[in-house]
Amino acid sequence: MIKVMNTATRQHLAEVAEKAALTPFHGAADGRKSNLAPIVRHFPAWEVAAADGLWCAAFVYYCCVKAGFDIPYRPDECRNCHLAGCIAWEEFAMNDSRIEYHKRTDIFTPEPGDIVLYDRVFEDKPHDHIGIVIENRGQTFLAAEGNVNNVSALIERPFGEHIRAFIRIPDGYSYKE
Numbered sequence: 001m002i003k004v005m006n007t008a009t010r011q012h013l014a015e016v017a018e019k020a021a022l023t024p025f026h027g028a029a030d031g032r033k034s035n036l037a038p039i040v041r042h043f044p045a046w047e048v049a050a051a052d053g054l055w056c057a058a059f060v061y062y063c064c065v066k067a068g069f070d071i072p073y074r075p076d077e078c079r080n081c082h083l084a085g086c087i088a089w090e091e092f093a094m095n096d097s098r099i100e101y102h103k104r105t106d107i108f109t110p111e112p113g114d115i116v117l118y119d120r121v122f123e124d125k126p127h128d129h130i131g132i133v134i135e136n137r138g139q140t141f142l143a144a145e146g147n148v149n150n151v152s153a154l155i156e157r158p159f160g161e162h163i164r165a166f167i168r169i170p171d172g173y174s175y176k177e
Helices: 010-022 056-066 086-095
Strands: 100-103 115-118 129-136 140-148 151-158 163-168
Touching: 010 056, 010 129, 010 140, 010 151, 056 086, 056 129, 056 140, 086 100, 086 115, 086 129, 086 163, 129 151
Parallel strands: none
Antiparallel strands: 100 163, 115 129, 115 163, 129 140, 140 151
């Protein structure tokens, strides 16, 4: 049996995420019917109506899978929920030694395709939002995010207190290997 090399890269993830953010995906917003079905379909027990307003982490998962990363929707490392939840991304990164996890206080320079976890962006709670770095602009960065007022978007964000951590999935990552 010939093994096919996984060609997923963070650069490709950034490209996929930028395109997905500009689609744009949206929940039931401004009188429009939700177009989240391609994102939600990765989570078998979830329905589009239930995802409305709660899909930022599912957007990140959708982008990762579309970019070629082989990640199950609920890795063993996730104790609280599947990867449609922000906290699950942190659990996954912290408990899989192949994935880099960098707290906001670490010396780390994010690059395109890194995942960013936020605290207290939309609610006064930790792990309340997540996105994918598209470009590091020095004092700020551009991120592709799902569920920004129930719509995907490119958002310029400052490096600051709302950053919880950055996650770096290695190029070619496959959960099974």
